[in-house]
Structure formats: C-alpha cells, structure tokens
Amino acid sequence: MTETAATLIEKPRSQWRDVWIQFRTHGGALAGMVVFLTLIAFVTVGPLVWTVDPSYVNPDAARMIMTRNKPPSLDWPLGTDQLGRDMLARMMAGGRVSIAVGLVAMSIAIVLGTTVGVLAGLFKRLDGPLMRLTDLVLALPLLPLLLVMVFLFRDALGRALGSETGTFVLIVSAIGATSWMQAARIVRGEVLALKEREFVLAARSIGTPPRRMILRHILPNVISPVMVAATLGIASAIITESALSFLGLGFPPDFPTWGRLLFEGVDYMQLYPERVLWPGLAISLTVLSVNYIGDGLRDALDPRIRGR
Amino acid sequence: MLTFVIRRLLLAIPTLLLISLVIFLLVDLAPGSPMSEIPRTVPPEVRERMMQAMGANEPVVVRYLLWLRQFFLVEPAYVIDSLMGTNLAGGAQRVLSWQSRMPVFDIIAQRLPQTLTVIGSAYLVGVLIALPIGIYSAYRQYSWFDQLGTFVTMVGSSVPTFFTGVLLIIVFSVNLGWFPSIYDTTLEVTDWASFKMQIMQMALPVTMLALHNATEISRYMRSSMLENLGQDYVRTARAKGMSERVVVLKHVLRNSLIPVVTVIALGIPTIFGGAIIAEQVFKVNGLGTALIGAINASDLPTVQTLTFIFAVLIVFFNLVADILYGILDPRIRYD
Numbered sequence: 001m002t003e004t005a006a007t008l009i010e011k012p013r014s015q016w017r018d019v020w021i022q023f024r025t026h027g028g029a030l031a032g033m034v035v036f037l038t039l040i041a042f043v044t045v046g047p048l049v050w051t052v053d054p055s056y057v058n059p060d061a062a063r064m065i066m067t068r069n070k071p072p073s074l075d076w077p078l079g080t081d082q083l084g085r086d087m088l089a090r091m092m093a094g095g096r097v098s099i100a101v102g103l104v105a106m107s108i109a110i111v112l113g114t115t116v117g118v119l120a121g122l123f124k125r126l127d128g129p130l131m132r133l134t135d136l137v138l139a140l141p142l143l144p145l146l147l148v149m150v151f152l153f154r155d156a157l158g159r160a161l162g163s164e165t166g167t168f169v170l171i172v173s174a175i176g177a178t179s180w181m182q183a184a185r186i187v188r189g190e191v192l193a194l195k196e197r198e199f200v201l202a203a204r205s206i207g208t209p210p211r212r213m214i215l216r217h218i219l220p221n222v223i224s225p226v227m228v229a230a231t232l233g234i235a236s237a238i239i240t241e242s243a244l245s246f247l248g249l250g251f252p253p254d255f256p257t258w259g260r261l262l263f264e265g266v267d268y269m270q271l272y273p274e275r276v277l278w279p280g281l282a283i284s285l286t287v288l289s290v291n292y293i294g295d296g297l298r299d300a301l302d303p304r305i306r307g308r
Numbered sequence: 309m310l311t312f313v314i315r316r317l318l319l320a321i322p323t324l325l326l327i328s329l330v331i332f333l334l335v336d337l338a339p340g341s342p343m344s345e346i347p348r349t350v351p352p353e354v355r356e357r358m359m360q361a362m363g364a365n366e367p368v369v370v371r372y373l374l375w376l377r378q379f380f381l382v383e384p385a386y387v388i389d390s391l392m393g394t395n396l397a398g399g400a401q402r403v404l405s406w407q408s409r410m411p412v413f414d415i416i417a418q419r420l421p422q423t424l425t426v427i428g429s430a431y432l433v434g435v436l437i438a439l440p441i442g443i444y445s446a447y448r449q450y451s452w453f454d455q456l457g458t459f460v461t462m463v464g465s466s467v468p469t470f471f472t473g474v475l476l477i478i479v480f481s482v483n484l485g486w487f488p489s490i491y492d493t494t495l496e497v498t499d500w501a502s503f504k505m506q507i508m509q510m511a512l513p514v515t516m517l518a519l520h521n522a523t524e525i526s527r528y529m530r531s532s533m534l535e536n537l538g539q540d541y542v543r544t545a546r547a548k549g550m551s552e553r554v555v556v557l558k559h560v561l562r563n564s565l566i567p568v569v570t571v572i573a574l575g576i577p578t579i580f581g582g583a584i585i586a587e588q589v590f591k592v593n594g595l596g597t598a599l600i601g602a603i604n605a606s607d608l609p610t611v612q613t614l615t616f617i618f619a620v621l622i623v624f625f626n627l628v629a630d631i632l633y634g635i636l637d638p639r640i641r642y643d
Contacts, residue, residue, distance in 0.1 A: 141618030
C-alpha cells in the first residue's frame with residue numbers, strides 16, 4: 001500500500017533543477033551562456049588545435065620582415081602583427097589570461113566580500129568598523145589607485161615571482177582587493193535578515209558554535225545573491241584588467257592579454273583596423289555574455305519570480 | 309536638515325583624513341617608490357643630499373603631516389592670494405612636482421579646463437540623451453523601442469569605453485575622415501572657424517563618454533519610471549481626467565527623477581575615472597594624462613595629490629547626493 005502511494009507521488013524536484021528550468025526561459029541568458037562557453041573553449045581547446053606559438057618571432061630577420069602585418073589568409077587566419085606573430089594564437093593566449101584574471105580576481109573579491117559581510121552581519125561588535133571600512137574603500141578613487149599599485153609593486157613582485165606570475169598575482173589581488181565592497185554590502189543585508197529567522201534561533205538554542213552556524217546555516221542561504229554578484233564581478237574584473245593593460249600598466253609587453261593586444265593594435269589602427277577589432281570584440285562579447293548570464297541568474301535564483 | 313548636513317560634513321573630515329593616509333602610505337611605502345630607484349653608483353653622501361632635497365629623509369609621519377599642511381592650509385592660502393591679491397601664504401613651501409619642479413596645483417589649474425570641457429559636456433549630453441530614452445521606454449514597456457533600448461544599454465554597459473573610443477576613431481576619423489582623432493589642446497576659440505574646429509575635435513570623445521554614461525542613467529530612469537507608473541496616484545490622476553501628457557510628464561516624471569538625480573550626482577566623480585581612459589584614447593592633455601604621466605615618471609607628489617583630489621570629489625558628491633535626496637524627497641527626514 002505504502003509502496004504504491006510512494007510511486008504516485010512525484011519525485012521531489014531539487015532546487016537547482018528549478019533554477020535551471022527558470023534560467024532556460026531567459027533567452028538572453030542562454031545565449032550568453034553559449035557564447036561564454038564558446039569563448040572558454042576557444043581559449044582552452046583552441047591552442048590544442050591551432051598549435052602555433054603565440055610569441056614566435058622568426059629569428060631570420062629577412063623572413064620576419066616578410067611575414068609582418070599580413071592580412072588574414074590560410075596560414076594566418078587573423079593575420080600577423082608587427083613582429084610577424086600569429087594573431088589567432090595570440091588571441092587564444094591573451095584570452096586565457098584575460099578570462100583567468102576575471103575568474104581569479106572575482107573569486108578573491110567574493111571570498112573577501114562574503115567574509116566581511118557575514119562577520120559584519122553576524123557579530124554586532126564588528127559591524128560598525130567593518131562597514132566603515134567598506135564605505136572608506138568605496139570612497140577611494142579605484143582606477144587611479146589601481147594604476148599606482150600596479151606601477152609601484154610590479155617590479156618588486158616581478159623580481160620575486162618572475163615577471164609573468166608576479167604581474168598576474170599583483171593584478172588579480174589588486175582588482176580583488178578593490179571590488180569586494182558590493183558583495184560585502186549585499187551579504188551583510190542578507191545575513192541581518194536571516195539572523196532574525198526561526199531556524200537560526202533554533203540552531204543557536206541547541207548550542208551551535210558560530211563557525212558551524214556560518215558554514216551550515218548562513219552561507220547556504222546567501223549563496224544566490226553571491227552567485228549573481230560573482231557573475232557580474234567576472235565582467236568588471238575583465239574590463240578593469242583590460243583597462244589597465246590599455247593604459248600600458250598591465251602585463252609585460254611580450255605577454256599577451258586582450259587588453260594588451262588592443263593597446264598594441266592602437267598604434268597600427270590607421271592601417272590595420274582589424275588588429276584592434278578582434279581583441280575589442282572578444283572583450284566586449286565576454287563581458288556582454290557574462291552580464292546576460294548574471295541577469296538570467298538573478299531571475300532564476302529569485303524564488304518570487306521562479307515558477308511564474 | 310541643517311544638523312544633518314553639518315553632521316555629514318564633520319563625518320567627511322575623518323573619512324578624508326583616512327583616505328589621504330591610505331593613499332600616502334600606499335605610494336610612500338611601496339617597494340617601487342623612487343627612493344629605492346636612485347642608482348647604486350651614486351655615492352652615499354650625494355644620495356643623502358638627493359633625499360634631503362626631495363625631503364625624503366624625514367620619517368613618514370613628518371612627511372605625511374607636512375603634506376597635509378601643504379594640501380589643506382598652504383594651497384588654499386595660495387588660491388585666495390591669487391584671487392584677492394592678499395599675502396596669506398607668505399611664501400610657504402608648496403606641493404612641488406618632482407618632474408617639473410612646478411607647484412602641483414598649477415599643473416592641475418592648467419589641465420583642469422581641458423578635462424572639464426570634454427568630461428562636463430559629455431556628461432551633460434549623456435544625461436540629456438538618457439532621460440527621454442528612459443522615460444519613453446518605461447512608458448511603452450515591452451514595445452520594440454523598449455526592447456531595443458534595453459539591448460542597447462546592455463551592450464553599451466558591456467563594451468569597454470576604450471574600445472568604443474577606438475571604434476569611433478576607426479569609423480569616423482580613419483574611414484570617413486569627418487572628425488580629427490587627436491584633441492588639440494592648444495586650440496583657442498576666437499572666431500567661428502576655431503569654434504567649429506573645437507566642436508569637431510570634441511565630437512568623438514564626447515560621443516564615447518556620453519554613450520557610456522547614457523546607458524547607465526537611462527537604465528535607472530526606466531526602472532524608476534516603471535516603479536512610479538504602477539502607483540495608485542497615477543490611477544487617481546488618470547481617473548480625474550488628467551491628460552496623458554500631464555500624468556506622465558508632471559506626476560510620474562517628477563517623482564521618478566528623485567533617485568535619478570542622486571544617481572547623476574554620484575556618477576560625477578566616476579566619470580573622472582573614465583576620463584583617464586578617454587584622454588588616453590584621444591590624447592587630450594587633461595588631468596588623466598597628467599596622472600598617467602606622473603605615474604610613469606614616478607612623480608610621487610603629483611600622484612598623491614591627484615589621487616587625493618579624485619577621492620575628495622567622490623566624498624563631496626556622495627554628500628551632495630545625500631543632501632539632494634533629502635531636499636527632493638519630502639518622505640526622507642534625516643532629523
């Protein structure tokens with residue numbers, strides 16, 4: 001008897017399935033997801049298919065000059081740059097760095113922001129100082145400060161970690177350290193509301209220690225706004241990195257990123273406009289697709305909209 | 309209201325002091341600061357004299373306090389002197405650029421007009437484009453105009469400004485040859501021809517920044533209008549026979565402008581950040597270029613002063629936005 005009843009009851013649907021169903025109905029978000037995954041495939045799988053070294057400069061000077069500034073052809077699908085380096089390979093290598101910067105910087109910002117937000121929301125004593133700190137960082141002029149930070153610490157970190165890793169660590173942590181405030185504010189607001197709910201009271205009354213409280217009860221409940229903030233964070237981190245590279249204060253010259261390629265292309269844009277077009281399009285497409293994904297996620301994760 | 313303004317003004321002072329400390333220490337303690345860049349071949353006593361000449365041998369606290377005094381007391385005194393012809397400053401030491409040995413504030417005074425003409429008009433144009441678009445797309449929600457507008461704002465806020473700028477140069481300056489791609493700061497507007505030239509060279513940078521600002525503001529305008537269009541007072545206004553024009557442009561618009569005005573005020577300092585990029589793209593010789601140049605020449609006093617001025621702008625416009633909100637919205641009472 002019980003068995004037949006059990007088979008009649010539909011299997012309970014998981015929350016993430018519901019989210020996915022809602023996400024699917026958002027056309028822009030779905031398109032954004034496809035574009036973003038394609039771009040990721042382009043920069044990760046691409047170099048396995050197109051195995052040209054992005055920094056290969058023909059050692060024979062005469063040959064190098066002959067292969068300079070080539071228009072797109074079968075040998076060089078996107079042409080070559082002023083040193084005869086293959087643009088397609090450089091776009092792939094550059095995209096890998098740009099997207100990696102976006103992902104890592106976003107993770108740093110989210111971890112920092114969530115920590116600050118949870119601590120400020122949960123512990124009254126920390127609330128005042130932490131929120132003042134957030135306001136203070138929000139009042140800092142971020143782009144000038146980032147420029148100054150990169151300029152001042154680039155050489156020292158480059159010496160310690162090697163110029164590429166050093167710059168990567170520097171840029172990623174600088175962007176992360178200057179973009180956690182939004183997440184902190186959102187999380188604090190959520191935590192303040194959650195704190196008044198019965199299940200938190202129940203957990204506290206059975207003597208849950210603060211650490212367990214945060215990990216088991218608070219964090220799973222703030223995950224949806226954090227996810228939305230994280231997606232949008234990738235977009236702004238990619239833009240910031242390429243802006244730094246564009247101003248000449250990003251990665252070293254022989255280390256391509258999309259921003260850097262754009263910066264190099266600007267000198268030749270009168271003659272070879274496609275050289276700024278490709279990296280610029282790639283940055284814009286990535287950011288646009290990530291923004292659309294964030295938009296769709298926001299709708300999908302909002303239980304008031306979901307299921308309507 | 310007055311007590312609120314005074315309280316906020318007093319609160320701004322410790323904020324500014326802390327920000328100035330952060331900026332000062334960051335620039336000063338960094339491993340790449342020019343103190344460590346003096347070549348090793350320079351004999352120690354010469355090095356000592358160089359440090360002394362730059363005032364770099366004093367402890368950090370002394371230099372920070374000195375800088376504060378110069379920034380908040382000496383420089384305003386010089387400004388008053390030059391305006392009124394008084395002698396308040398009495399020849400006190402000013403903040404000097406290490407690059408040119410010129411007072412940093414003189415450099416700022418030289419560069420500010422260029423930045424303000426380009427940035428200011430770009431922001432104005434941006435707001436003027438954004439408001440009608442936001443109003444109309446909210447009024448006709450889900451119409452083709454609204455759909456197109458939403459898509460364009462999404463694209464506009466995703467495409468980085470430097471790429472828009474470069475695209476504009478390629479299309480309008482390289483291919484079509486309509487506008488110059490480089491902003492000539494030595495141009496003086498004296499007659500009709502030079503005025504036309506000035507408009508021509510401002511066209512591209514202004515378009516680039518205005519497009520970027522317009523996307524953000526029109527999004528706010530639209531959502532604020534939508535919120536108000538669903539309110540009861542709109543139904544009441546329609547029910548008592550107000551024309552559609554009066555309902556939308558008087559009742560709804562006035563109420564929806566409240567949050568938008570504060571957003572516009574809050575956006576003013578961020579456009580100075582955007583100016584750094586715009587000036588780099590179009591080679592405008594303004595504040596942003598001055599900052600980049602100072603960074604590349606490791607000219608610490610200029611970098612510190614410029615960055616701090618950007619911070620002052622942010623704090624000031626935050627305050628303005630708060631006060632505006634209180635004035636415009638009678639429901640908000642700060643006391």
